[in-house]
Amino acid sequence: MNLSDCFQKFIIIAIRNCIPKSENIVNITTHNKFSSGIRILSAVVLLAVITAGCGSGGQQKLDETPTRGNIRILVDESFQPLIDTEVYTFTSLYQNAFIEPLYMPEVDVVNQFMRDTARVMVTSRKLTEDQIAWLKEQLIVVRSVAFAWDALALITNKDNHDTLMTFNNVADIFKGRVTQWKELDNKSKLGKISVIFDNTKSGNIRYFKERFEISDTLGSNFFAVNSNAEVIEFVSRNPDALGIISVNWVSDKHDPQSTMFLSRVNVLAIEQEFSTDGSYYRPYQGFIADKSYPFIREVYMTSRETFTGLGLGFIQWATGEQGQRIVLKSGLVPANMPIRLVQIRTE
Numbered sequence: 001m002n003l004s005d006c007f008q009k010f011i012i013i014a015i016r017n018c019i020p021k022s023e024n025i026v027n028i029t030t031h032n033k034f035s036s037g038i039r040i041l042s043a044v045v046l047l048a049v050i051t052a053g054c055g056s057g058g059q060q061k062l063d064e065t066p067t068r069g070n071i072r073i074l075v076d077e078s079f080q081p082l083i084d085t086e087v088y089t090f091t092s093l094y095q096n097a098f099i100e101p102l103y104m105p106e107v108d109v110v111n112q113f114m115r116d117t118a119r120v121m122v123t124s125r126k127l128t129e130d131q132i133a134w135l136k137e138q139l140i141v142v143r144s145v146a147f148a149w150d151a152l153a154l155i156t157n158k159d160n161h162d163t164l165m166t167f168n169n170v171a172d173i174f175k176g177r178v179t180q181w182k183e184l185d186n187k188s189k190l191g192k193i194s195v196i197f198d199n200t201k202s203g204n205i206r207y208f209k210e211r212f213e214i215s216d217t218l219g220s221n222f223f224a225v226n227s228n229a230e231v232i233e234f235v236s237r238n239p240d241a242l243g244i245i246s247v248n249w250v251s252d253k254h255d256p257q258s259t260m261f262l263s264r265v266n267v268l269a270i271e272q273e274f275s276t277d278g279s280y281y282r283p284y285q286g287f288i289a290d291k292s293y294p295f296i297r298e299v300y301m302t303s304r305e306t307f308t309g310l311g312l313g314f315i316q317w318a319t320g321e322q323g324q325r326i327v328l329k330s331g332l333v334p335a336n337m338p339i340r341l342v343q344i345r346t347e
Contacts, residue, residue, distance in 0.1 A: 066313025068096040074121040077103040078246035106203035120311040124203045146335035148299040148327045151283035155243040155265040167273040176219040195222045197244045236264040247283040251331025289333045
């Protein structure tokens with residue numbers, strides 16, 4: 001029933017309830033006037049109930065539960081492999097739940113979330129205080145929950161045999177102090193360093209600009225493509241390239257696509273910022289968990305649902321035991337599940 005039909009039905013009911021019976025028309029008493037007032041008030045209440053029931057929001061609340069419904073969620077493209085697995089598993093367990101992930105750069109995710117395109121988003125940043133305040137003015141309270149720990153991996157072509165880099169090396173590349181591979185290794189036969197990242201609106205490049213306190217435009221040797229997968233493809237074909245990706249794309253050793261990507265590039269080991277022992281760390285799960293790897297970040301699930309619907313149900317599941325085990329299997333670190341680190345020594 002659409003809103004027009006509902007309103008028409010209300011008018012008919014209101015007329016029937018508000019007009020006195022024919023035998024009372026000539027001699028209306030005070031009691032009859034009071035009764036008519038009650039009927040009118042009832043009709044107004046009935047309109048509110050009918051309108052709420054006929055509107056899409058009201059019907060959606062009636063049809064949707066934490067494990068049933070049909071929603072879209074907005075996801076930073078960096079986390080596509082992990083979220084694809086989370087959504088597939090959840091909807092396999094709850095077959096009346098339909099979740100469509102929309103993958104896009106971080107800036108677009110946040111903008112679309114603010115415009116109410118979807119009620120859930122997955123990003124590596126929380127909303128700003130101004131954004132939260134604006135939503136509160138619209139009577140919307142947002143909830144952000146830590147979901148996983150991710151790392152940003154630096155990758156190079158297989159023909160680039162130097163797979164170690166210091167924290168300061170990385171900072172110098174981003175700040176434009178180093179632009180040639182020979183400046184890092186005077187034996188290198190490679191030329192200009194071409195830094196490749198996924199998108200100008202990406203959370204990956206935002207992370208490094210904030211980490212190195214860069215407010216200016218990046219150098220002319222920085223190039224954006226369209227996705228993390230395209231970064232891997234570009235680096236695998238260009239010996240001079242240095243790529244930036246979420247480690248999520250190469251961390252799952254059980255995923256054929258992840259292992260295929262990993263076989264085509266080098267993942268660099270990075271020295272810590274204030275290291276004194278000369279140790280280098282790759283973005284492996286254990287080094288993300290103990291924060292030995294220097295470029296890590298938290299992943300958040302944020303909801304703007306005004307009722308307990310499928311969005312909150314999915315977040316609760318993903319941040320619970322089953323969802324966190326998927327994070328662990330993917331090679332990332334669960335935010336809400338303790339993990340055990342085992343150190344193996346060879347003697």
